[in-house]
Amino acid sequence: MTDIAPDFREQALTHLDALHNFALYLTRRPPDAEDLVQETYLRALRFAHQFQPGTHLRAWLFQILRNTFLTFYRRESRELAVLDKEVVDGPEELWDVQVPATPASGIGTAVDLERAIRELPEEFRSVLLFADLEGFTLVEIAQIMDTPVGTVKSRLFRARRLVRRRLIDYRPG
């Protein structure tokens, strides 16, 4: 085992705020988010010798954070039971979909959007945040989530549709 690269720890900490933000979306509770981030850094340091220099440190940290969440936290957290089952599991194909008449107007307020994302099942919440908030490429997301690119794309598509439905539900009247 070689020692951890001198600047590894320093670089890892530059992603702290982004990791915390994501952790809060995953756990929904500030104390859990802090624990999750701390556990992520502990693990990153312990597994630092497995990190390949030149690969994407940020993606690697997000991968550790999500895996830690799935391993340690998810069973205890109360995933919302309100799943749009037909949307999550449905066989619908990408090209066979109704597009809303006025797509851009359906986004609603930031508060509604944040709430809609928080209420998504984890795999949809994560994929949407990785893609649209953290700006990872589809290939990077596939690596982080250990899933084929095609699955990433179909989850992204379904995630957006779930968000859209929820935003419509939130509307008054």
Add this chain to the structure above:
Amino acid sequence: MDCQEAREILEEYRRGELPADAAATVEAHLARCPRCRGLREEADAMAAGIRALPRSPAPAALARRLERLRLARPRPAPIRWLARPWVAAAAAAVLVAAVLAPWVQFRGRPPEDPLERLVQSSLTEHTRILLQLQAVAGEVSDPASAFATLRSLTDVQVPSAFAGDEELTLLEARPTVIANRKAAAVVLRDQAWFITTYFALHGQDLPMPNEGRVQIDTYRPYMRQVNGFHVIYWKQGDYAYLMVSDLDDPRSRQLFLKMRKAL
């Protein structure tokens, strides 16, 4: 290009991840297809909305804790046994198991077998400790006084060897309950930040099975592997001891021996 083909690579197109010629083909399709254009506009609008959401940066206290962790550099001395390829491979497998294996979880009533209760109880407590290592960056500065407090709370005399040495650093000493008995838990880390928890409890009446025991030097403790964790259980004097760690097999045995001899 038809709608099906366009939508299959629409996401790559939106994100600028397509080669120029493929991007031009999608663009031509979008120019004449309002439905696909609608999909793209909706995705763009949602992405813009998400990018504009307020962020929740890490609280200052967390940043300070992690900063201390950054400064607590491990010593560079390599661990020789890890240099052997087969050991490194085994260690990597255990590490992966520790991260990816399903969380140790015990459903329903606790088992009736006292040994099983000890093992499960110590595993649960060790994993709980892993989650709660708030004080991990700040080590226990005065082990003697921490052990005295622990004794007053649990009635357990904590061996001074549990305070650690050059190789092992004491992260925490806390009272706990193992299989319905008051116990002392001490958490130690090695230089590579592998965490090991030792438990000490009154155990004169606790059983020591014949099966499942391994020979380590002149000792024969009970040893089990569960979900990537190694649990070693032994009795010494009036006390029962448990050691739980996600170290690999040889290193777990090494740490057991070190502590067993020092007690």
